[in-house]
């Protein structure tokens with residue numbers, strides 16, 4: 001299982017979370033990665049943990065003030081990037097452009113979407129993976145695998161119907177190892193989570209709990 005921890009802009013110590021994730025990664029067969037804010041990418045990558053960007057823009061080198069260039073993200077140490085997160089929605093055209101930009105820079109891609117229909121559309125753009133996240137459950141503490149299991153299994157079916165090479169993650173409210181196991185039982189190959197780690201009193205313990213049953 002892939003455990004992708006998005007730190008969003010939470011006021012946590014991204015390097016401390018990354019160090020904890022790197023340590024927990026040594027103890028498990030699960031794959032753990034941390035997605036900090038762009039400004040923290042390099043410091044997080046230096047901890048040795050697999051590092052992901054939260055977003056890249058559909059641009060090339062040039063006059064793009066304030067945008068995030070995929071090559072810069074890769075140079076900072078990122079191995080992959082989220083695209084179209086629920087908190088950073090893009091047009092279809094921009095999602096396509098961002099996937100192409102990430103590919104050009106050698107970044108792995110996870111395109112986020114709200115529901116199975118959107119997952120099918122996202123899979124058609126050829127990312128490495130898609131992540132289904134019902135927006136109303138994000139940050140709720142109620143795991144999608146429990147509150148809306150059908151959305152996960154339907155997303156797995158929708159992606160497979162379009163491109164069987166595109167793997168499916170799920171996210172929203174995931175915070176325990178049991179939630180990760182439940183996600184796996186629904187056909188998800190990983191989880192995308194944030195508050196369960198970034199807002200935890202003890203992020204290292206939260207991470208250890210997430211992978212304990214895997």
Ligand SMILES: O=C[C@H](O)COP(=O)(O)O
Nearest residue numbers: 006139172173193194195
């Ligand atoms: O990127 C992560 C997701 O939006 C899930 O966030 P959450 O784990 O706080 O519900």
